[in-house]
Amino acid sequence: MQILRMKIRPLTQQRRLLLDTIREVGRHLDAKELYRRANEKDERISLATVYRNLRLFRDQGIIEERHLRRGCCCYEMKRSGEHQHLVCLSCGRVIEFKSPLIHKLVTEVQRKNRFLVARVDLCMEGYCHECKEERK
Amino acid sequence: MQILRMKIRPLTQQRRLLLDTIREVGRHLDAKELYRRANEKDERISLATVYRNLRLFRDQGIIEERHLRRGCCCYEMKRSGEHQHLVCLSCGRVIEFKSPLIHKLVTEVQRKNRFLVARVDLCMEGYCHECKEERK
DNA sequence: ATAGGTGCAAATGGTTTGCGAAAAC
DNA sequence: GTTTTCGCAAACCATTTGCACCTAT
Secondary structure (H helix, E strand, O other), rough: HHHHHOOOOOOOHHHHHHHHHHHHHHHOOHHHHHHHHHHOOOOOHHHHHHHHHHHHHHHHHOOOEEEEEOOEEEEEEEEOOOOOEEEEEOOEEEEEEHHHHHHHHHHHHHHHOOOOOEEEEEEEEEHHHHHHHHOO | OOOOOOOOOOHHHHHHHHHHHHHHOOOEEEEEHHHHHHHOOOOOOOOOHHHHHHHHHHOOOOEEEEEEEEEEEEEEEOOOOOOOEEEEEOOOOEEEEEEHHHHHHHHHHHOOOOOEEEEEEEEEEEHHHHHHOOOO
């Protein structure tokens, strides 16, 4: 955490609050929910600051941006292990998954398409186990 | 094409124009560009009609919706072969690719996460061959 | 004849920005 | 003390919607 914060200067109260909140929640947040949660702790923070800093954190490589829902972006702390997402169309739940096949796929694409891959955004929509059972 | 059109009733002039334009262009269009192109052929069409019908076509399974860029959706005719996209961060070019690994990945996810996959949205960002060379 | 689609303009929702006040260095 | 950020409100852009009129069936 210390290392990450070094990148963010000046480290204002608002930035500290936002980073803490993102880390604390530990799952995917959109700007509005981050604002809501940060605002609970300190009323003075504004939505504009949330947007400005989400962009800053993203550009600094501290958080990752994902397109899990139509019309808005979600953010999460960048972690070492590459992972992707499943989104349930029924309950909205977001499930993370990993697979060595993703790395294989990247390698294959880079070779076959002579394309240098910088970022993988893979999202599968469908029905989670619980919702699948209910639909029967 | 005949079969597809059966689903769309009433088949108005606007819908015919939009379907023809999407098929004709044959690549990814966002609402604004579809409007621009359709409007060149018939000035009377409105942007609202483009949006309304993109949604209709999507719900009828005639076109596919993709999230290739931040803040807007792209659409393309649904084809039989499942394919995914590479987006060049430098020139903006969109490259399609296929791989049997994608199907393997879906099978794996369905088994390991007990998740029923309905849709795969995979987009890799990076640098295409030409832009990669230029950056050297 | 009638159900439904269309154009227009206004509304909506997520995100960005200009500006004077405030904070970090 | 200087540079940068913050809060606020207004702007922006993609998309949706209410309503009176028009069209495909």
